[in-house]
Amino acid sequence: MQATARLRYVMMSPRKLRRVVSLIRGKSVDEALTILKYTQKAAAGPLAKTIQSATANALAIEGTSRLKAKDLSIAKICVDDGPRAKRVRFRAMGRVYRYKKPFAHVTVVVEGTPHEQAAPRKKAAAGEKPEKAEGAAGIVKKIVKRRGAKAAAGKTARAAKKKPAKKKPTGKKPAGKKAAGTRKAAAAKETKE
Numbered sequence: 001m002q003a004t005a006r007l008r009y010v011m012m013s014p015r016k017l018r019r020v021v022s023l024i025r026g027k028s029v030d031e032a033l034t035i036l037k038y039t040q041k042a043a044a045g046p047l048a049k050t051i052q053s054a055t056a057n058a059l060a061i062e063g064t065s066r067l068k069a070k071d072l073s074i075a076k077i078c079v080d081d082g083p084r085a086k087r088v089r090f091r092a093m094g095r096v097y098r099y100k101k102p103f104a105h106v107t108v109v110v111e112g113t114p115h116e117q118a119a120p121r122k123k124a125a126a127g128e129k130p131e132k133a134e135g136a137a138g139i140v141k142k143i144v145k146r147r148g149a150k151a152a153a154g155k156t157a158r159a160a161k162k163k164p165a166k167k168k169p170t171g172k173k174p175a176g177k178k179a180a181g182t183r184k185a186a187a188a189k190e191t192k193e
Helices: 014-024 029-037 044-062 135-147 149-161 176-192
Strands: 002-010 073-090 096-111
Touching: 002 044, 002 073, 014 029, 014 044, 014 073, 014 096, 029 044, 029 073, 044 096
Parallel strands: none
Antiparallel strands: 002 096, 073 096
């Protein structure tokens, strides 16, 4: 399984990049990143990012359950020439010196062999007993088997004794009509008595 990452328009000459690429060609991804970490060249930073991107692409394609970053190696890494930007430098007596800034394109291909996934567990048929009881019901069944019915009844009784959660006040005042209605009803009761 292979995955690719490209870094385009690196503002660095291809020659400078190729000197660092020769250090990591054919190495494993972990080893290459370690080499780049301790290489004191400006090209090491962009190359490390490109290798990390290719590794992430491989893991996204294959999935992290089947493929690990330590299993990947650099299959192919190449540096191609990019366009050259034309610039000028002003010199003495009104002269202008022209020069070209080279750009480069980096392509990294990583490869690795994915592991086979473990076979999923088979579900029990309708007439068969499941091997393990799952969830809260399964835990209660285990408690009943181990300690007897009293232990399970004690657990449910403790849960029933818990106080219900209090409602939080909303902070709203009762509407004026309702409040007035309650006062009228209270006054009516007093007059009847």
